[in-house]
Amino acid sequence: MDEEIKRLKKEKDAIILAHNYQIPEVQDIADFVGDSLELARVSKKVKERTIVLCGVKFMAETAKVISPEKTVLLPEIDAGCPLADMADKERVVKMKEKYPDGWVVSYVNTTVEVKAVSDVCCTSGNAEKVVRNVPAKRVIFLPDKNLCWYVKKRVPEKDIICWDGYCFVHRQFTVEDVKKARQLYPFAEIIVHPECEPEVQELADGIYSTSGMLKRAKESKAKEFIIGTEEGLLHRLKRENPEKEFYSLGSARHCYNMKKTTIESVKKALEESRYEIVIPDEVIEKARKAIERMIEYV
Numbered sequence: 102m103d104e105e106i107k108r109l110k111k112e113k114d115a116i117i118l119a120h121n122y123q124i125p126e127v128q129d130i131a132d133f134v135g136d137s138l139e140l141a142r143v144s145k146k147v148k149e150r151t152i153v154l155c156g157v158k159f160m161a162e163t164a165k166v167i168s169p170e171k172t173v174l175l176p177e178i179d180a181g182c183p184l185a186d187m188a189d190k191e192r193v194v195k196m197k198e199k200y201p202d203g204w205v206v207s208y209v210n211t212t213v214e215v216k217a218v219s220d221v222c223c224t225s226g227n228a229e230k231v232v233r234n235v236p237a238k239r240v241i242f243l244p245d246k247n248l249c250w251y252v253k254k255r256v257p258e259k260d261i262i263c264w265d266g267y268c269f270v271h272r273q274f275t276v277e278d279v280k281k282a283r284q285l286y287p288f289a290e291i292i293v294h295p296e297c298e299p300e301v302q303e304l305a306d307g308i309y310s311t312s313g314m315l316k317r318a319k320e321s322k323a324k325e326f327i328i329g330t331e332e333g334l335l336h337r338l339k340r341e342n343p344e345k346e347f348y349s350l351g352s353a354r355h356c357y358n359m360k361k362t363t364i365e366s367v368k369k370a371l372e373e374s375r376y377e378i379v380i381p382d383e384v385i386e387k388a389r390k391a392i393e394r395m396i397e398y399v
């Protein structure tokens with residue numbers, strides 16, 4: 102299968118990009134594996150004509166907005182992100198009307214239509230910097246309320262209104278999980294994603310994006326780590342740090358949308374050029390402004 106995928110990649114002039122939560126087999130055949138910010142950055146630079154994005158829909162849409170001249174394929178068309186679907190364009194426009202002096206800062210976990218009515222985007226890796234640098238005192242931050250809480254705490258000089266969205270995967274980590282982990286592994290470093298609940302973030306040793314966790318695990322002197330994010334990240338953590346131990350906080354939590362993509366669906370995507378992400382030009386143009394501003398503000 103690996104050989105067949107290599108051959109198809111060459112034939113179709115394609116590159117495979119995968120998110121850190123993808124199943125190990127998909128991560129292993131990918132040309133690049135990263136967090137949302139890294140996937141966006143890489144999409145801008147790729148030379149190949151086709152990008153196969155192994156992740157969820159908003160990630161493929163972001164790649165298309167950044168590189169509209171490329172063909173962007175999402176191997177599983179119904180791999181969505183329930184968090185992204187918690188903000189809709191109509192309600193965002195209403196918020197903008199209510200707070201005309203506010204800047205809408207959208208986490209990349211949003212639909213392309215929401216990005217198109219946003220002032221700037223951010224990822225978990227740069228949300229704090231983006232909010233600090235926007236030229237407005239009032240910020241409407243969407244859709245994740247826990248990431249919003251994280252930013253609010255670090256950027257007290259801004260008046261931040263949080264949307265009411267959440268990630269059902271990260272919401273499952275509890276204070277009890279952290280307390281138990283401390284008892285079981287007293288020397289371990291506990292690192293969690295900013296989509297976790299505030300009480301969980303407060304008890305953790307560090308809060309990072311998925312690639313931020315990879316960086317931290319490499320740099321830290323700790324030998325054991327408790328990871329508060331989707332379990333797919335443990336594959337890279339273990340592979341890149343074979344001398345260290347990694348455990349999921351509580352029990353392993355799965356994002357079923359991220360797990361939909363398989364080697365077979367990647368192969369089908371290449372063979373049949375499916376499922377192509379198509380976005381109207383005017384939406385691409387507007388969404389691109391918000392994504393480009395993100396890059397400008399960090």
Ligand code: 13P
Nearest residue numbers: 136137138224225310311
């Ligand atoms: P990262 O940008 O940290 O990889 O997060 C993406 C995501 O979907 C978290 O659930």
Ligand code: SF4
Nearest residue numbers: 182183184268270356
């Ligand atoms: Fe969306 Fe949560 Fe899955 Fe990330 S882990 S893709 S935020 S549902």
